[in-house]
Amino acid sequence: MTDTPGWASPGSDPTPEGREPGASDTAGQPGNGSGAPAPQPGPQPQGPGAQWSGQQPPPGQWSTPTGAPGQAPPPGPGWGGPRPGAPGGGYGGPPGHGAPGYGAPHGYGAWGGGWGGPPPAAKPGVIPLRPLGVGEILDGAVSTLRTYWRTVLGISLALAVVTEVIAVLVQGYFLNRTVEKTSLGDPTMPPAEALRVMGESFLSSIILGLITLIGTLIATAMLTSVTSRAVLGRPATLGEAWREARPQLLRLFGQMLLLGLLGLGVMLVASVPGVIGFLAGSRVAGVALLVLGFGAGMVVLMWLTVRFSLAAPALMLEKQGIMHSLRRSAKLVNGSWWRILGIQLLAGLIVAVVRVVISIPFTVIALITSDDGLSSLLGQNGGHLSWTFLVIVGIGAMIGTTITLPISACVTVFLYIDQRIRREGLDLELARAAGVQGTPAPAGAPGPVPGS
Numbered sequence: 429m430t431d432t433p434g435w436a437s438p439g440s441d442p443t444p445e446g447r448e449p450g451a452s453d454t455a456g457q458p459g460n461g462s463g464a465p466a467p468q469p470g471p472q473p474q475g476p477g478a479q480w481s482g483q484q485p486p487p488g489q490w491s492t493p494t495g496a497p498g499q500a501p502p503p504g505p506g507w508g509g510p511r512p513g514a515p516g517g518g519y520g521g522p523p524g525h526g527a528p529g530y531g532a533p534h535g536y537g538a539w540g541g542g543w544g545g546p547p548p549a550a551k552p553g554v555i556p557l558r559p560l561g562v563g564e565i566l567d568g569a570v571s572t573l574r575t576y577w578r579t580v581l582g583i584s585l586a587l588a589v590v591t592e593v594i595a596v597l598v599q600g601y602f603l604n605r606t607v608e609k610t611s612l613g614d615p616t617m618p619p620a621e622a623l624r625v626m627g628e629s630f631l632s633s634i635i636l637g638l639i640t641l642i643g644t645l646i647a648t649a650m651l652t653s654v655t656s657r658a659v660l661g662r663p664a665t666l667g668e669a670w671r672e673a674r675p676q677l678l679r680l681f682g683q684m685l686l687l688g689l690l691g692l693g694v695m696l697v698a699s700v701p702g703v704i705g706f707l708a709g710s711r712v713a714g715v716a717l718l719v720l721g722f723g724a725g726m727v728v729l730m731w732l733t734v735r736f737s738l739a740a741p742a743l744m745l746e747k748q749g750i751m752h753s754l755r756r757s758a759k760l761v762n763g764s765w766w767r768i769l770g771i772q773l774l775a776g777l778i779v780a781v782v783r784v785v786i787s788i789p790f791t792v793i794a795l796i797t798s799d800d801g802l803s804s805l806l807g808q809n810g811g812h813l814s815w816t817f818l819v820i821v822g823i824g825a826m827i828g829t830t831i832t833l834p835i836s837a838c839v840t841v842f843l844y845i846d847q848r849i850r851r852e853g854l855d856l857e858l859a860r861a862a863g864v865q866g867t868p869a870p871a872g873a874p875g876p877v878p879g880s
Contacts, residue, residue, distance in 0.1 A: 552862035553661035557855040560846040569838035572658045580834045582666050587647040588829035591640045592822045598632045649673035651837040652744045660862040683750045698725025734769045735761050741844040760847040775839040783828035790824025
């Protein structure tokens with residue numbers, strides 16, 4: 429293979445599910461290498477037999493005879509269809525290739541369909557073991573959700589319940605109090621009171637963000653484990669997913685913290701020219717440099733986000749350190765940056781649309797049943813939201829998160845697997861791990877590989 433890490437997906441020893449291909453000419457008859465049935469004891473039916481070679485019509489005028497019972501008819505015209513009695517049910521080849529009318533050239537008869545190309549790739553699980561297209565990546569995510577819905581939805585539902593309950597409590601206790609205090613518009617409010625209100629709002633947002641981030645990381649780690657098993661066609665329970673994800677959680681948190689600090693550093697560096705402009709006494713230049721700096725910082729931040737987008741599955745499945753996973757992600761993304769960005773944007777758009785579609789009915793119900801929901805949206809009561817409104821909207825958000833989080837996690841894992849198949853031949857290792865006999869289609873079979 430290569431010097432790259434192998435497949436570290438946990439699971440039991442592979443159990444071969446296929447059987448060694450055998451060679452036979454006809455059903456229940458061993459082959460003799462000549463394309464004809466082996467001699468059988470007893471009287472044989474009389475037919476043209478060997479006289480065909482001396483009596484066959486000129487090329488292009490071949491017709492299917494209706495010989496005596498038990499006599500295999502010669503192949504049909506053209507590139508050949510299925511010929512009874514051929515080795516393995518083979519197909520007739522063109523004139524001048526191999527024995528006339530008795531199968532395709534050596535090595536092609538096993539393809540089935542003559543010159544139709546290589547056999548389909550093995551698919552022991554939710555995706556075929558070959559380079560994946562965009563539709564196959566999205567279909568694999570949905571198939572994982574549909575096939576292993578008990579485990580997948582159990583993980584995402586636990587996350588959604590915890591985060592949405594905390595979100596409702598934070599919104600009801602902290603943010604509504606902040607809105608009530610700031611909606612009065614009293615210019616005589618003491619600065620200390622204003623700072624305290626702003627501090628409460630900022631603290632509540634930070635708490636909610638951290639809890640959501642921690643829950644998302646845990647759910648993503650467990651879903652990565654489930655997805656890696658789904659590729660091999662093996663289910664995973666909640667307990668198994670947790671046991672496999674738990675040793676890597678601290679590293680995953682460290683990885684996310686490092687990436688967050690990296691993004692913050694990029695934006696701070698991008699704001700330096702604007703700050704210098706303000707300190708120089710030119711407000712216009714400071715604003716212009718600040719806008720340009722933030723724009724450039726966002727471009728760099730997007731580039732880094734895509735470049736390290738495969739670091740989480742690399743850390744979970746290769747079971748390496750933080751820096752190693754970042755280098756692996758950069759290596760796998762190199763040359764395929766635009767393709768990965770496009771797939772991630774498409775998956776993000778689908779997830780957003782699904783969440784909006786799910787949340788709309790609950791929002792409408794909340795507006796109808798709550799006393800001040802519509803007034804809050806219109807700004808007539810200072811933005812205060814009732815508990816009824818918050819709970820109903822939170823239920824809709826919980827359902828949306830439960831359904832869409834597995835899709836996002838699976839798409840990232842399948843992108844990682846796809847890039848390793850394209851660059852490192854991971855499909856061969858996956859086929860062996862799944863117990864698939866035979867050699868899968870080579871990685872370059874479907875066409876040119878982007879970025880390689």
